[in-house]
Amino acid sequence: MAHYTVAFQGERGAYSEQAVYELLGRTGVQCVGYQSFDDAFAAVSSGSTNLLMVPIENTLGGTIHANCDLQLQHNLFIIAEHSLRVRHTLMALPGTKKESLTKAISHPQALAQCSSYLKKQGIPAEAAYDTAGSAKLIAEGKMKGVASICSELAAEHYGLEILEKGIEDDDNNFTRFLLLRSDPVTVPPGIKCKTSVVFSLDNMAGALFKALSVFALRDIDLTKIESRPCKPDIMSNLERMYLSMRAAPAAKRAKTETSASEARFRYLFYVDFLASVDEHNVTNALRHLQEMTVYFRVLGSFPQGGALVGLKHLEDRMVPIFRPASEPKKRIGVLGFGTFGQFIGKKLALDHFVFATSRDNYSEVAANCGVTWCDSIDVLLEQQLDVLIISVSILSFEGMVRRICSCLASKDATHPSRRMLVVDVLSVKVHAKTTLTALLPETCDVLCTHPMFGPQSGKHGWTGLPFVFERVRLNNARRCEEFLKWWSNQGCRMVDMTCELHDEVAAGSQFVTHFTGRVLERLALTNTPINTKGFESLLQLVENTTRDSFDLFYALFKFNPNSSQQLSSLEQAVQEVSEQLRKCDK
Incomplete structure (x- = not known):
């Protein structure tokens, strides 16, 4: 039975339909395709469908302005957003x-x-x-x-x-979709929000500067600012409607000389910011902004990052509104209880039931960390885990995933382990992503992460330390959001980044850092009586990088295709600098 009918533009199989299923799932959802965006907007506006999924901007093609206009004309509200990776x-x-x-x-x-x-x-x-x-x-x-x-x-x-x-x-082909309906969603306190507003101003010197200052003065974080011309007839209707609905008399508009050309080009300004309209400083900012505008509207205040609230019958895909004191703790497994596994296991055990296993016997260490030890992978998977964290080396990762799959294959289709959230913590992400999605059953959720810290850098707390993640495959979005929220509550700086972009960026930072440390190690640098700050930084770099095994360094090279190109660039750079020095010597 379909609890929600969702309109989209296009034939069945369109990317818009894919976005619906990625955000809402398939259970209780029926998609209805329409020939044009006009027809799709009219369907939800008339009540023929409950919801509407529309693309609003693309990283390659930019903003789809026609849908901006249609949202204003049909007076629909944004209740969620979803970023779709377009894979042709x-x-x-x-x-x-x-x-x-x-x-x-x-x-x-x-x-x-x-x-x-x-x-x-x-x-x-x-x-x-x-x-x-x-x-x-x-x-x-x-x-x-x-x-x-x-x-x-x-x-x-x-x-x-x-x-x-x-x-x-x-x-880098992503499309941001908006989920719209005829009434706004109410976001409970404690859930991070994004708000979209649109407004128009009189053509006066400094008008836009003053409008944006209402956000800057209150430290409200803007994520998007865009202006576009609006048809004069549409603008006139919007302004007339807005002024007629205002409780207070409209502010007297300044009389400025306007040319015929300027009259034809009336502009709307679209602004997104990371806060809820219910927050006190936001309420004051928007009240201040309305004093300057000739048209203003809140397009929607909704949860950030593709989270959902306010949709009945889709509880598994919605973020939790509150956590009752009686709610049971999550059951989390850690596969690989070496240095890093112990590091995160001990912290997780403060809030969850944590179970662990590893190639070597760490039962005593586990007991000291408040973690329950399991003698094998199969025993670990029998613990009715909500989340399984794979904390093994890059080189052994694929083999370990295959062992997990072998254990899962022997279990009944209804076994809890076949529906758990599987999380990796590798420092190379595309390898993890492709391995997990290719080998794990589709009933298992997949979250790729890279906590960019360890026992040394995180020994005084995790506040401000980056935690990179990509939601790769989710059947139970609520569980994933709760897991991510735990890391955020530890103070981590949460970085939502695709695995592909992570590896591209890491090749220019992580691999270069490790390579430089390994090269300097060969020079056998030691302390001198006249160390400079720069030289001491180099000595610290050697110590930090060589503390890790060479296998890790090799894996950063082998499993990140961008590292090979970076190595060639480094070799070329050394050659060019050397040649430049020798030329000067001549």
Whole structure:
């Protein structure tokens, strides 16, 4: 039974439908596709559907301004947001070989985002009206030798065979979707919020500066500022409606000379900030802002980071509103109880039931940490775990995941371990992500993390230390958010970052740091009577990096593809500097 009908623009299998399922899940949700955004907005505005999922901005294509206008015209509210990683998939009729393709069809934007791939494969591109629509055309028309570029979900809907996944030219292709409905959501205290507002100002010197100052003076963190022209007739209707609804008389508008050109260009300003409209300083800021505006509206105040509140029958996907004192502690397993496993296990045991196992016997250490020791992986998985943290070396990670899967395979489909949240703590993330998603049962949730600290850097507390994470696969979003909240409560600086971006950034920081330390170690540097601060920093660098095993250093190189390129750049840089010195010597 569908508790919610969700409108989206496009055919079945569109990225918008995928966003619905990623945010809301499939249980109790029915998606309804509409030919145009106008029709989709009208559906939820008229009550034909409960909710609406629409794209609002893309990292490559920018803001979808038509949807901004439609939200204003239909007076809908944002109740949640979701960031979708756009992964283009090549698919065709079953039995089709990639070498036999005569063309690929899709929406022009999708074709443009895969142009390098298509050129390399020698596949001609042909524009179609829609991404998922192109898959529908192939399926219904039995079009042999023709491929579609669209979402993986479209292959499921139309019975097509996937020829290759992830064919987009740019990995940084994300679309931010908004979940809209006709009434706003009430976010309980204690849940981090984002708020979106829109306003218009008179064309006066310093008007925008004064408007934004209401946030700066109260230390309200802005995440987005965008302006765009609005059609004069729409703007006039919005202003007239706004002024008629104001309880207090409208402030007298300043009389300024306006040219015909300026009259044609009336601007709306969109601002997002990280706070709830119910917070006292936000209430004062918005009241102050309304004194300056000729139009103002709160588009929505909703939970940050794709969390949900206020939707009945979707409790498993919503963040917890409160934690009753009687609620049982989480049962967390730590697989790999070496130095780092002991470090986090001891802290986790203060708030949870923690169980651990490892290659070596650490039963006495575990007892001192308040952790229950298990003699094997199979015994650990019998503890009805909510969360399993894999804390092993990079080199042994894949083998350990395979052992976990082997244990899970012997258990009944209803066994709790087949639905647990599996978390890694590796310092390379794409390797962890691909391994976990490829090997674990789909019923297991996957959260990739990198706590960027250890027993030394975190011995005086974790406040301000970075905790990088990506929610990779979730069936039970509430459990994941509770787990992440625990780390946030320890004072960690939470960094929501894709595994791909993490590895790209880490190659330029983490690998370079370890490489430099290892090179300096070969020089056998020692203290001198005239140490400078810089030299002491180098000695500390050598000590910090060589404290870790060479296996870790090698793994940072082997399992992060960006490290190989970074190594080549380092070698080139040393050669260039050396050559420059020798030239000067001549």
